[in-house]
Amino acid sequence: MKIRIGTRKSKLALWQSEWVKAQIEKKFPDVEVDLVKITTKGDKILDVPLAKIGDKGLFTKEIEEAMLRGEVDIAVHSLKDVPSKLPEGLKLIAYSDREDPRDAFLSNGKFTLETLPQGAVVGTSSLRRKAQLRILRPDVQIKDLRGNVDTRIRKLKEGEYDAIILAAAGVKRLGWEEEIDEVLSPDKFIPSVSQGILGIEAREGDEEIERIVREAINxxxxxxxxxxxxxxxxxxxxxxxxxxxxxxxxxxxxxxxxxxxxxxxxxxxxxxxxxxxxxxxxxxxxxxxxxxxxxxxxxxxxxxxxxxxxx
CATH class of the missing domain: 3.30.160.40 (Porphobilinogen deaminase, C-terminal domain)
Known part of the structure:
Protein backbone atom coordinates (compact mmCIF):
# COMPACT_ATOMS: atom_id res chain seq x y z
CA MET A 1 0.00 0.00 0.00
CA LYS A 2 1.16 3.54 -0.76
CA ILE A 3 0.22 6.76 1.06
CA ARG A 4 1.03 10.09 -0.60
CA ILE A 5 1.58 13.08 1.69
CA GLY A 6 0.91 16.51 0.22
CA THR A 7 3.33 18.99 1.75
CA ARG A 8 4.54 22.56 1.42
CA LYS A 9 8.19 23.00 0.44
CA SER A 10 9.35 24.94 3.50
CA LYS A 11 11.92 23.30 5.78
CA LEU A 12 9.42 23.10 8.63
CA ALA A 13 6.65 21.59 6.47
CA LEU A 14 9.08 19.02 5.08
CA TRP A 15 10.37 18.19 8.57
CA GLN A 16 6.80 17.63 9.75
CA SER A 17 5.89 15.46 6.76
CA GLU A 18 9.11 13.44 7.03
CA TRP A 19 8.35 12.86 10.71
CA VAL A 20 4.85 11.56 9.92
CA LYS A 21 6.28 9.40 7.10
CA ALA A 22 8.80 7.89 9.56
CA GLN A 23 6.11 7.14 12.17
CA ILE A 24 3.88 5.39 9.64
CA GLU A 25 6.72 3.34 8.12
CA LYS A 26 7.95 2.37 11.59
CA LYS A 27 4.52 1.11 12.64
CA PHE A 28 3.61 -0.35 9.24
CA PRO A 29 6.76 -1.52 7.38
CA ASP A 30 4.72 -2.70 4.40
CA VAL A 31 3.28 0.77 3.76
CA GLU A 32 5.20 2.98 1.33
CA VAL A 33 4.96 6.71 2.03
CA ASP A 34 5.83 9.34 -0.58
CA LEU A 35 6.01 13.13 -0.25
CA VAL A 36 4.42 15.32 -2.93
CA LYS A 37 5.57 18.95 -2.74
CA ILE A 38 2.92 21.63 -3.36
CA THR A 39 3.21 25.44 -3.38
CA THR A 40 0.41 27.26 -1.54
CA LYS A 41 -0.85 30.83 -1.80
CA GLY A 42 0.76 31.63 1.54
CA ASP A 43 4.14 30.58 0.13
CA LYS A 44 3.79 32.96 -2.82
CA ILE A 45 2.69 36.11 -0.99
CA LEU A 46 5.60 37.09 1.24
CA ASP A 47 5.40 40.89 1.35
CA VAL A 48 1.91 41.38 2.82
CA PRO A 49 0.86 40.75 6.44
CA LEU A 50 -1.33 37.66 6.70
CA ALA A 51 -4.12 39.54 8.44
CA LYS A 52 -4.48 41.89 5.46
CA ILE A 53 -5.03 39.09 2.96
CA GLY A 54 -7.00 36.76 5.23
CA ASP A 55 -4.90 33.90 6.57
CA LYS A 56 -7.64 31.26 6.65
CA GLY A 57 -6.46 28.40 4.49
CA LEU A 58 -3.54 30.30 2.97
CA PHE A 59 -1.21 27.38 3.69
CA THR A 60 -3.71 24.58 3.15
CA LYS A 61 -6.05 25.28 0.21
CA GLU A 62 -3.91 23.99 -2.66
CA ILE A 63 -3.00 20.83 -0.76
CA GLU A 64 -6.66 20.21 0.08
CA GLU A 65 -7.62 20.64 -3.57
CA ALA A 66 -4.98 18.06 -4.52
CA MET A 67 -6.48 15.66 -1.97
CA LEU A 68 -9.97 16.14 -3.36
CA ARG A 69 -8.62 15.45 -6.88
CA GLY A 70 -7.04 12.23 -5.62
CA GLU A 71 -3.47 13.39 -6.30
CA VAL A 72 -2.40 13.02 -2.64
CA ASP A 73 -3.92 11.03 0.22
CA ILE A 74 -3.14 13.01 3.37
CA ALA A 75 -1.80 16.39 4.41
CA VAL A 76 0.34 17.23 7.44
CA HIS A 77 -0.44 20.66 8.86
CA SER A 78 0.69 22.82 11.73
CA LEU A 79 -2.80 22.67 13.16
CA LYS A 80 -2.72 26.34 14.14
CA ASP A 81 -2.80 27.16 10.39
CA VAL A 82 -5.91 25.08 9.67
CA PRO A 83 -9.29 26.87 9.48
CA SER A 84 -12.01 25.67 11.86
CA LYS A 85 -14.19 24.66 8.90
CA LEU A 86 -12.71 22.15 6.43
CA PRO A 87 -13.76 21.72 2.79
CA GLU A 88 -16.58 19.25 2.21
CA GLY A 89 -15.20 15.75 1.79
CA LEU A 90 -12.17 16.25 4.06
CA LYS A 91 -11.61 15.63 7.78
CA LEU A 92 -8.90 15.65 10.43
CA ILE A 93 -8.00 12.04 11.20
CA ALA A 94 -5.11 12.24 13.70
CA TYR A 95 -3.27 14.59 16.05
CA SER A 96 0.39 14.33 17.02
CA ASP A 97 1.83 14.63 20.51
CA ARG A 98 2.02 18.33 21.29
CA GLU A 99 5.44 19.92 20.95
CA ASP A 100 6.06 23.02 23.09
CA PRO A 101 2.86 25.08 22.58
CA ARG A 102 4.34 28.36 23.81
CA ASP A 103 5.70 31.37 21.95
CA ALA A 104 9.45 31.87 21.73
CA PHE A 105 11.13 35.27 22.16
CA LEU A 106 14.37 35.76 20.20
CA SER A 107 16.43 38.96 20.38
CA ASN A 108 19.64 40.67 19.37
CA GLY A 109 21.28 40.93 22.75
CA LYS A 110 19.94 38.14 24.97
CA PHE A 111 17.00 40.19 26.20
CA THR A 112 13.71 38.91 27.58
CA LEU A 113 10.37 40.50 26.77
CA GLU A 114 10.56 42.34 30.10
CA THR A 115 14.16 43.59 29.74
CA LEU A 116 13.92 44.60 26.07
CA PRO A 117 14.80 48.33 25.82
CA GLN A 118 12.03 50.87 25.40
CA GLY A 119 11.18 51.62 21.77
CA ALA A 120 12.72 48.37 20.51
CA VAL A 121 11.38 46.94 17.24
CA VAL A 122 9.61 43.58 17.65
CA GLY A 123 8.71 41.50 14.60
CA THR A 124 5.46 39.56 14.24
CA SER A 125 2.52 39.50 11.83
CA SER A 126 0.24 37.66 14.26
CA LEU A 127 -2.73 39.68 15.50
CA ARG A 128 -2.76 37.49 18.62
CA ARG A 129 0.86 38.29 19.43
CA LYS A 130 0.44 41.99 18.62
CA ALA A 131 -2.52 42.37 20.99
CA GLN A 132 -0.68 40.71 23.88
CA LEU A 133 2.48 42.69 23.16
CA ARG A 134 0.50 45.91 23.39
CA ILE A 135 -0.74 44.85 26.82
CA LEU A 136 2.63 43.74 28.20
CA ARG A 137 4.98 46.16 26.40
CA PRO A 138 3.02 49.14 25.05
CA ASP A 139 6.30 51.04 24.56
CA VAL A 140 7.79 48.79 21.85
CA GLN A 141 7.38 49.22 18.09
CA ILE A 142 5.71 46.30 16.32
CA LYS A 143 6.80 45.60 12.75
CA ASP A 144 5.29 42.98 10.45
CA LEU A 145 7.38 39.86 9.85
CA ARG A 146 6.85 37.24 7.14
CA GLY A 147 8.79 34.29 5.76
CA ASN A 148 9.72 30.84 6.99
CA VAL A 149 11.49 30.29 10.30
CA ASP A 150 14.99 30.49 8.81
CA THR A 151 14.15 33.73 6.98
CA ARG A 152 12.71 35.35 10.08
CA ILE A 153 15.76 34.48 12.18
CA ARG A 154 18.05 35.78 9.42
CA LYS A 155 16.16 39.09 9.36
CA LEU A 156 16.63 39.34 13.15
CA LYS A 157 20.36 38.68 12.88
CA GLU A 158 20.70 41.26 10.08
CA GLY A 159 19.29 43.89 12.39
CA GLU A 160 15.89 44.51 10.83
CA TYR A 161 14.37 43.79 14.24
CA ASP A 162 15.56 43.98 17.84
CA ALA A 163 13.46 40.92 18.68
CA ILE A 164 10.98 38.56 17.07
CA ILE A 165 8.35 36.16 18.38
CA LEU A 166 7.85 32.72 16.82
CA ALA A 167 6.11 29.48 17.73
CA ALA A 168 8.53 27.57 19.96
CA ALA A 169 7.52 24.29 18.32
CA GLY A 170 8.78 25.29 14.88
CA VAL A 171 12.00 26.78 16.24
CA LYS A 172 12.75 23.60 18.17
CA ARG A 173 11.80 21.24 15.34
CA LEU A 174 14.28 22.98 13.03
CA GLY A 175 17.12 22.94 15.57
CA TRP A 176 17.19 26.68 16.37
CA GLU A 177 16.44 26.21 20.09
CA GLU A 178 19.72 27.82 21.17
CA GLU A 179 18.55 31.09 19.59
CA ILE A 180 15.60 31.35 22.00
CA ASP A 181 16.14 33.91 24.78
CA GLU A 182 12.83 33.33 26.54
CA VAL A 183 9.87 30.98 26.21
CA LEU A 184 6.81 33.06 27.05
CA SER A 185 4.64 31.65 29.82
CA PRO A 186 1.00 30.91 28.89
CA ASP A 187 0.08 32.61 32.18
CA LYS A 188 0.90 35.94 30.51
CA PHE A 189 1.11 35.15 26.78
CA ILE A 190 -1.64 32.79 25.63
CA PRO A 191 -0.69 30.55 22.67
CA SER A 192 -2.55 30.17 19.40
CA VAL A 193 -5.26 27.56 18.98
CA SER A 194 -3.59 24.13 18.59
CA GLN A 195 -0.07 25.57 18.47
CA GLY A 196 2.50 22.76 18.63
CA ILE A 197 0.12 20.05 17.35
CA LEU A 198 0.40 18.46 13.90
CA GLY A 199 -2.98 17.71 12.36
CA ILE A 200 -3.33 15.03 9.70
CA GLU A 201 -6.08 15.69 7.14
CA ALA A 202 -7.53 13.14 4.72
CA ARG A 203 -10.54 12.41 2.55
CA GLU A 204 -13.69 11.22 4.25
CA GLY A 205 -14.29 7.52 3.62
CA ASP A 206 -10.61 6.51 3.30
CA GLU A 207 -11.02 4.19 6.29
CA GLU A 208 -7.86 2.12 5.83
CA ILE A 209 -5.67 5.22 5.56
CA GLU A 210 -7.38 6.68 8.63
CA ARG A 211 -6.80 3.49 10.62
CA ILE A 212 -3.11 3.36 9.69
CA VAL A 213 -2.43 7.03 10.39
CA ARG A 214 -4.30 7.06 13.71
CA GLU A 215 -2.47 3.97 14.95
CA ALA A 216 0.88 5.48 13.98
CA ILE A 217 0.33 9.08 15.04
CA ASN A 218 -2.68 9.90 17.18
Missing part, protein backbone atom coordinates in the same frame (compact mmCIF):
# COMPACT_ATOMS: atom_id res chain seq x y z
CA UNK A 219 -2.41 11.30 20.71
CA UNK A 220 -5.71 11.32 22.60
CA UNK A 221 -4.59 14.22 24.83
CA UNK A 222 -3.78 16.30 21.76
CA UNK A 223 -7.10 15.32 20.19
CA UNK A 224 -8.99 16.54 23.27
CA UNK A 225 -7.03 19.80 23.43
CA UNK A 226 -7.41 20.44 19.70
CA UNK A 227 -11.13 19.64 19.76
CA UNK A 228 -11.69 22.13 22.60
CA UNK A 229 -9.49 24.86 21.15
CA UNK A 230 -10.89 24.53 17.63
CA UNK A 231 -14.47 24.66 18.99
CA UNK A 232 -13.46 27.94 20.65
CA UNK A 233 -12.05 29.17 17.33
CA UNK A 234 -15.13 28.08 15.39
CA UNK A 235 -17.41 29.97 17.76
CA UNK A 236 -15.45 33.23 17.59
CA UNK A 237 -14.70 33.29 13.88
CA UNK A 238 -17.03 35.89 12.41
CA UNK A 239 -15.68 36.19 8.89
CA UNK A 240 -12.82 38.41 10.00
CA UNK A 241 -9.38 38.15 11.58
CA UNK A 242 -9.61 38.47 15.35
CA UNK A 243 -6.85 38.65 17.97
CA UNK A 244 -7.56 35.59 20.10
CA UNK A 245 -5.85 32.67 21.77
CA UNK A 246 -6.85 29.47 23.53
CA UNK A 247 -4.67 26.91 25.29
CA UNK A 248 -5.91 23.72 26.96
CA UNK A 249 -3.82 21.46 29.21
CA UNK A 250 -5.33 17.97 29.53
CA UNK A 251 -4.77 15.97 32.72
CA UNK A 252 -6.75 12.71 32.74
CA UNK A 253 -10.41 13.77 32.99
CA UNK A 254 -9.78 17.46 33.65
CA UNK A 255 -8.65 20.29 31.41
CA UNK A 256 -7.16 23.66 32.37
CA UNK A 257 -8.05 26.33 29.81
CA UNK A 258 -6.76 29.86 29.24
CA UNK A 259 -8.31 32.01 26.51
CA UNK A 260 -8.67 35.62 25.41
CA UNK A 261 -10.13 37.91 22.78
CA UNK A 262 -8.99 41.45 22.05
CA UNK A 263 -9.48 44.34 19.69
CA UNK A 264 -6.61 45.12 17.29
CA UNK A 265 -5.01 47.68 19.59
CA UNK A 266 -5.22 45.67 22.80
CA UNK A 267 -7.40 48.36 24.43
CA UNK A 268 -10.30 45.97 25.03
CA UNK A 269 -8.81 42.71 26.26
CA UNK A 270 -11.01 39.97 27.74
CA UNK A 271 -9.57 36.81 29.31
CA UNK A 272 -11.09 33.60 30.68
CA UNK A 273 -9.42 30.82 32.68
CA UNK A 274 -10.77 27.74 34.40
CA UNK A 275 -10.50 24.01 35.09
CA UNK A 276 -13.23 21.76 33.67
CA UNK A 277 -14.13 18.07 33.86
CA UNK A 278 -14.78 16.15 30.66
CA UNK A 279 -15.67 12.60 29.63
CA UNK A 280 -15.18 12.61 25.87
CA UNK A 281 -14.56 14.71 22.76
CA UNK A 282 -18.14 15.99 22.78
CA UNK A 283 -17.52 17.44 26.24
CA UNK A 284 -14.30 19.03 24.99
CA UNK A 285 -16.16 20.65 22.11
CA UNK A 286 -18.86 21.91 24.48
CA UNK A 287 -16.28 23.44 26.84
CA UNK A 288 -14.58 25.26 23.95
CA UNK A 289 -17.90 26.72 22.80
CA UNK A 290 -18.82 27.71 26.37
CA UNK A 291 -15.56 29.61 26.93
CA UNK A 292 -15.95 31.44 23.62
CA UNK A 293 -19.50 32.39 24.53
CA UNK A 294 -18.31 33.76 27.88
CA UNK A 295 -15.83 36.00 26.06
CA UNK A 296 -18.53 37.14 23.64
CA UNK A 297 -20.76 38.09 26.57
CA UNK A 298 -17.88 39.93 28.28
CA UNK A 299 -17.38 42.28 25.34
CA UNK A 300 -16.11 40.04 22.58
CA UNK A 301 -19.31 40.45 20.56
CA UNK A 302 -18.75 44.19 20.35
CA UNK A 303 -15.16 43.58 19.24
CA UNK A 304 -16.34 41.30 16.44
CA UNK A 305 -18.94 43.81 15.32
CA UNK A 306 -16.33 46.59 15.12
CA UNK A 307 -13.89 44.38 13.22
CA UNK A 308 -16.58 43.37 10.73
CA UNK A 309 -17.15 47.05 9.93
CA UNK A 310 -13.53 47.23 8.77
CA UNK A 311 -13.76 44.31 6.34
Missing amino acids: SYESEVAATLERAFLRTLEGGCQVPMGCYAIVNEDRVHVRAFISDLEGKFFHREEGVFSFKDLKDADRIGVSIAERLLSAGGREILEELLKCQ
Whole structure:
Protein backbone atom coordinates (compact mmCIF):
# COMPACT_ATOMS: atom_id res chain seq x y z
CA MET A 1 0.00 0.00 0.00
CA LYS A 2 1.16 3.54 -0.76
CA ILE A 3 0.22 6.76 1.06
CA ARG A 4 1.03 10.09 -0.60
CA ILE A 5 1.58 13.08 1.69
CA GLY A 6 0.91 16.51 0.22
CA THR A 7 3.33 18.99 1.75
CA ARG A 8 4.54 22.56 1.42
CA LYS A 9 8.19 23.00 0.44
CA SER A 10 9.35 24.94 3.50
CA LYS A 11 11.92 23.30 5.78
CA LEU A 12 9.42 23.10 8.63
CA ALA A 13 6.65 21.59 6.47
CA LEU A 14 9.08 19.02 5.08
CA TRP A 15 10.37 18.19 8.57
CA GLN A 16 6.80 17.63 9.75
CA SER A 17 5.89 15.46 6.76
CA GLU A 18 9.11 13.44 7.03
CA TRP A 19 8.35 12.86 10.71
CA VAL A 20 4.85 11.56 9.92
CA LYS A 21 6.28 9.40 7.10
CA ALA A 22 8.80 7.89 9.56
CA GLN A 23 6.11 7.14 12.17
CA ILE A 24 3.88 5.39 9.64
CA GLU A 25 6.72 3.34 8.12
CA LYS A 26 7.95 2.37 11.59
CA LYS A 27 4.52 1.11 12.64
CA PHE A 28 3.61 -0.35 9.24
CA PRO A 29 6.76 -1.52 7.38
CA ASP A 30 4.72 -2.70 4.40
CA VAL A 31 3.28 0.77 3.76
CA GLU A 32 5.20 2.98 1.33
CA VAL A 33 4.96 6.71 2.03
CA ASP A 34 5.83 9.34 -0.58
CA LEU A 35 6.01 13.13 -0.25
CA VAL A 36 4.42 15.32 -2.93
CA LYS A 37 5.57 18.95 -2.74
CA ILE A 38 2.92 21.63 -3.36
CA THR A 39 3.21 25.44 -3.38
CA THR A 40 0.41 27.26 -1.54
CA LYS A 41 -0.85 30.83 -1.80
CA GLY A 42 0.76 31.63 1.54
CA ASP A 43 4.14 30.58 0.13
CA LYS A 44 3.79 32.96 -2.82
CA ILE A 45 2.69 36.11 -0.99
CA LEU A 46 5.60 37.09 1.24
CA ASP A 47 5.40 40.89 1.35
CA VAL A 48 1.91 41.38 2.82
CA PRO A 49 0.86 40.75 6.44
CA LEU A 50 -1.33 37.66 6.70
CA ALA A 51 -4.12 39.54 8.44
CA LYS A 52 -4.48 41.89 5.46
CA ILE A 53 -5.03 39.09 2.96
CA GLY A 54 -7.00 36.76 5.23
CA ASP A 55 -4.90 33.90 6.57
CA LYS A 56 -7.64 31.26 6.65
CA GLY A 57 -6.46 28.40 4.49
CA LEU A 58 -3.54 30.30 2.97
CA PHE A 59 -1.21 27.38 3.69
CA THR A 60 -3.71 24.58 3.15
CA LYS A 61 -6.05 25.28 0.21
CA GLU A 62 -3.91 23.99 -2.66
CA ILE A 63 -3.00 20.83 -0.76
CA GLU A 64 -6.66 20.21 0.08
CA GLU A 65 -7.62 20.64 -3.57
CA ALA A 66 -4.98 18.06 -4.52
CA MET A 67 -6.48 15.66 -1.97
CA LEU A 68 -9.97 16.14 -3.36
CA ARG A 69 -8.62 15.45 -6.88
CA GLY A 70 -7.04 12.23 -5.62
CA GLU A 71 -3.47 13.39 -6.30
CA VAL A 72 -2.40 13.02 -2.64
CA ASP A 73 -3.92 11.03 0.22
CA ILE A 74 -3.14 13.01 3.37
CA ALA A 75 -1.80 16.39 4.41
CA VAL A 76 0.34 17.23 7.44
CA HIS A 77 -0.44 20.66 8.86
CA SER A 78 0.69 22.82 11.73
CA LEU A 79 -2.80 22.67 13.16
CA LYS A 80 -2.72 26.34 14.14
CA ASP A 81 -2.80 27.16 10.39
CA VAL A 82 -5.91 25.08 9.67
CA PRO A 83 -9.29 26.87 9.48
CA SER A 84 -12.01 25.67 11.86
CA LYS A 85 -14.19 24.66 8.90
CA LEU A 86 -12.71 22.15 6.43
CA PRO A 87 -13.76 21.72 2.79
CA GLU A 88 -16.58 19.25 2.21
CA GLY A 89 -15.20 15.75 1.79
CA LEU A 90 -12.17 16.25 4.06
CA LYS A 91 -11.61 15.63 7.78
CA LEU A 92 -8.90 15.65 10.43
CA ILE A 93 -8.00 12.04 11.20
CA ALA A 94 -5.11 12.24 13.70
CA TYR A 95 -3.27 14.59 16.05
CA SER A 96 0.39 14.33 17.02
CA ASP A 97 1.83 14.63 20.51
CA ARG A 98 2.02 18.33 21.29
CA GLU A 99 5.44 19.92 20.95
CA ASP A 100 6.06 23.02 23.09
CA PRO A 101 2.86 25.08 22.58
CA ARG A 102 4.34 28.36 23.81
CA ASP A 103 5.70 31.37 21.95
CA ALA A 104 9.45 31.87 21.73
CA PHE A 105 11.13 35.27 22.16
CA LEU A 106 14.37 35.76 20.20
CA SER A 107 16.43 38.96 20.38
CA ASN A 108 19.64 40.67 19.37
CA GLY A 109 21.28 40.93 22.75
CA LYS A 110 19.94 38.14 24.97
CA PHE A 111 17.00 40.19 26.20
CA THR A 112 13.71 38.91 27.58
CA LEU A 113 10.37 40.50 26.77
CA GLU A 114 10.56 42.34 30.10
CA THR A 115 14.16 43.59 29.74
CA LEU A 116 13.92 44.60 26.07
CA PRO A 117 14.80 48.33 25.82
CA GLN A 118 12.03 50.87 25.40
CA GLY A 119 11.18 51.62 21.77
CA ALA A 120 12.72 48.37 20.51
CA VAL A 121 11.38 46.94 17.24
CA VAL A 122 9.61 43.58 17.65
CA GLY A 123 8.71 41.50 14.60
CA THR A 124 5.46 39.56 14.24
CA SER A 125 2.52 39.50 11.83
CA SER A 126 0.24 37.66 14.26
CA LEU A 127 -2.73 39.68 15.50
CA ARG A 128 -2.76 37.49 18.62
CA ARG A 129 0.86 38.29 19.43
CA LYS A 130 0.44 41.99 18.62
CA ALA A 131 -2.52 42.37 20.99
CA GLN A 132 -0.68 40.71 23.88
CA LEU A 133 2.48 42.69 23.16
CA ARG A 134 0.50 45.91 23.39
CA ILE A 135 -0.74 44.85 26.82
CA LEU A 136 2.63 43.74 28.20
CA ARG A 137 4.98 46.16 26.40
CA PRO A 138 3.02 49.14 25.05
CA ASP A 139 6.30 51.04 24.56
CA VAL A 140 7.79 48.79 21.85
CA GLN A 141 7.38 49.22 18.09
CA ILE A 142 5.71 46.30 16.32
CA LYS A 143 6.80 45.60 12.75
CA ASP A 144 5.29 42.98 10.45
CA LEU A 145 7.38 39.86 9.85
CA ARG A 146 6.85 37.24 7.14
CA GLY A 147 8.79 34.29 5.76
CA ASN A 148 9.72 30.84 6.99
CA VAL A 149 11.49 30.29 10.30
CA ASP A 150 14.99 30.49 8.81
CA THR A 151 14.15 33.73 6.98
CA ARG A 152 12.71 35.35 10.08
CA ILE A 153 15.76 34.48 12.18
CA ARG A 154 18.05 35.78 9.42
CA LYS A 155 16.16 39.09 9.36
CA LEU A 156 16.63 39.34 13.15
CA LYS A 157 20.36 38.68 12.88
CA GLU A 158 20.70 41.26 10.08
CA GLY A 159 19.29 43.89 12.39
CA GLU A 160 15.89 44.51 10.83
CA TYR A 161 14.37 43.79 14.24
CA ASP A 162 15.56 43.98 17.84
CA ALA A 163 13.46 40.92 18.68
CA ILE A 164 10.98 38.56 17.07
CA ILE A 165 8.35 36.16 18.38
CA LEU A 166 7.85 32.72 16.82
CA ALA A 167 6.11 29.48 17.73
CA ALA A 168 8.53 27.57 19.96
CA ALA A 169 7.52 24.29 18.32
CA GLY A 170 8.78 25.29 14.88
CA VAL A 171 12.00 26.78 16.24
CA LYS A 172 12.75 23.60 18.17
CA ARG A 173 11.80 21.24 15.34
CA LEU A 174 14.28 22.98 13.03
CA GLY A 175 17.12 22.94 15.57
CA TRP A 176 17.19 26.68 16.37
CA GLU A 177 16.44 26.21 20.09
CA GLU A 178 19.72 27.82 21.17
CA GLU A 179 18.55 31.09 19.59
CA ILE A 180 15.60 31.35 22.00
CA ASP A 181 16.14 33.91 24.78
CA GLU A 182 12.83 33.33 26.54
CA VAL A 183 9.87 30.98 26.21
CA LEU A 184 6.81 33.06 27.05
CA SER A 185 4.64 31.65 29.82
CA PRO A 186 1.00 30.91 28.89
CA ASP A 187 0.08 32.61 32.18
CA LYS A 188 0.90 35.94 30.51
CA PHE A 189 1.11 35.15 26.78
CA ILE A 190 -1.64 32.79 25.63
CA PRO A 191 -0.69 30.55 22.67
CA SER A 192 -2.55 30.17 19.40
CA VAL A 193 -5.26 27.56 18.98
CA SER A 194 -3.59 24.13 18.59
CA GLN A 195 -0.07 25.57 18.47
CA GLY A 196 2.50 22.76 18.63
CA ILE A 197 0.12 20.05 17.35
CA LEU A 198 0.40 18.46 13.90
CA GLY A 199 -2.98 17.71 12.36
CA ILE A 200 -3.33 15.03 9.70
CA GLU A 201 -6.08 15.69 7.14
CA ALA A 202 -7.53 13.14 4.72
CA ARG A 203 -10.54 12.41 2.55
CA GLU A 204 -13.69 11.22 4.25
CA GLY A 205 -14.29 7.52 3.62
CA ASP A 206 -10.61 6.51 3.30
CA GLU A 207 -11.02 4.19 6.29
CA GLU A 208 -7.86 2.12 5.83
CA ILE A 209 -5.67 5.22 5.56
CA GLU A 210 -7.38 6.68 8.63
CA ARG A 211 -6.80 3.49 10.62
CA ILE A 212 -3.11 3.36 9.69
CA VAL A 213 -2.43 7.03 10.39
CA ARG A 214 -4.30 7.06 13.71
CA GLU A 215 -2.47 3.97 14.95
CA ALA A 216 0.88 5.48 13.98
CA ILE A 217 0.33 9.08 15.04
CA ASN A 218 -2.68 9.90 17.18
CA SER A 219 -2.41 11.30 20.71
CA TYR A 220 -5.71 11.32 22.60
CA GLU A 221 -4.59 14.22 24.83
CA SER A 222 -3.78 16.30 21.76
CA GLU A 223 -7.10 15.32 20.19
CA VAL A 224 -8.99 16.54 23.27
CA ALA A 225 -7.03 19.80 23.43
CA ALA A 226 -7.41 20.44 19.70
CA THR A 227 -11.13 19.64 19.76
CA LEU A 228 -11.69 22.13 22.60
CA GLU A 229 -9.49 24.86 21.15
CA ARG A 230 -10.89 24.53 17.63
CA ALA A 231 -14.47 24.66 18.99
CA PHE A 232 -13.46 27.94 20.65
CA LEU A 233 -12.05 29.17 17.33
CA ARG A 234 -15.13 28.08 15.39
CA THR A 235 -17.41 29.97 17.76
CA LEU A 236 -15.45 33.23 17.59
CA GLU A 237 -14.70 33.29 13.88
CA GLY A 238 -17.03 35.89 12.41
CA GLY A 239 -15.68 36.19 8.89
CA CYS A 240 -12.82 38.41 10.00
CA GLN A 241 -9.38 38.15 11.58
CA VAL A 242 -9.61 38.47 15.35
CA PRO A 243 -6.85 38.65 17.97
CA MET A 244 -7.56 35.59 20.10
CA GLY A 245 -5.85 32.67 21.77
CA CYS A 246 -6.85 29.47 23.53
CA TYR A 247 -4.67 26.91 25.29
CA ALA A 248 -5.91 23.72 26.96
CA ILE A 249 -3.82 21.46 29.21
CA VAL A 250 -5.33 17.97 29.53
CA ASN A 251 -4.77 15.97 32.72
CA GLU A 252 -6.75 12.71 32.74
CA ASP A 253 -10.41 13.77 32.99
CA ARG A 254 -9.78 17.46 33.65
CA VAL A 255 -8.65 20.29 31.41
CA HIS A 256 -7.16 23.66 32.37
CA VAL A 257 -8.05 26.33 29.81
CA ARG A 258 -6.76 29.86 29.24
CA ALA A 259 -8.31 32.01 26.51
CA PHE A 260 -8.67 35.62 25.41
CA ILE A 261 -10.13 37.91 22.78
CA SER A 262 -8.99 41.45 22.05
CA ASP A 263 -9.48 44.34 19.69
CA LEU A 264 -6.61 45.12 17.29
CA GLU A 265 -5.01 47.68 19.59
CA GLY A 266 -5.22 45.67 22.80
CA LYS A 267 -7.40 48.36 24.43
CA PHE A 268 -10.30 45.97 25.03
CA PHE A 269 -8.81 42.71 26.26
CA HIS A 270 -11.01 39.97 27.74
CA ARG A 271 -9.57 36.81 29.31
CA GLU A 272 -11.09 33.60 30.68
CA GLU A 273 -9.42 30.82 32.68
CA GLY A 274 -10.77 27.74 34.40
CA VAL A 275 -10.50 24.01 35.09
CA PHE A 276 -13.23 21.76 33.67
CA SER A 277 -14.13 18.07 33.86
CA PHE A 278 -14.78 16.15 30.66
CA LYS A 279 -15.67 12.60 29.63
CA ASP A 280 -15.18 12.61 25.87
CA LEU A 281 -14.56 14.71 22.76
CA LYS A 282 -18.14 15.99 22.78
CA ASP A 283 -17.52 17.44 26.24
CA ALA A 284 -14.30 19.03 24.99
CA ASP A 285 -16.16 20.65 22.11
CA ARG A 286 -18.86 21.91 24.48
CA ILE A 287 -16.28 23.44 26.84
CA GLY A 288 -14.58 25.26 23.95
CA VAL A 289 -17.90 26.72 22.80
CA SER A 290 -18.82 27.71 26.37
CA ILE A 291 -15.56 29.61 26.93
CA ALA A 292 -15.95 31.44 23.62
CA GLU A 293 -19.50 32.39 24.53
CA ARG A 294 -18.31 33.76 27.88
CA LEU A 295 -15.83 36.00 26.06
CA LEU A 296 -18.53 37.14 23.64
CA SER A 297 -20.76 38.09 26.57
CA ALA A 298 -17.88 39.93 28.28
CA GLY A 299 -17.38 42.28 25.34
CA GLY A 300 -16.11 40.04 22.58
CA ARG A 301 -19.31 40.45 20.56
CA GLU A 302 -18.75 44.19 20.35
CA ILE A 303 -15.16 43.58 19.24
CA LEU A 304 -16.34 41.30 16.44
CA GLU A 305 -18.94 43.81 15.32
CA GLU A 306 -16.33 46.59 15.12
CA LEU A 307 -13.89 44.38 13.22
CA LEU A 308 -16.58 43.37 10.73
CA LYS A 309 -17.15 47.05 9.93
CA CYS A 310 -13.53 47.23 8.77
CA GLN A 311 -13.76 44.31 6.34
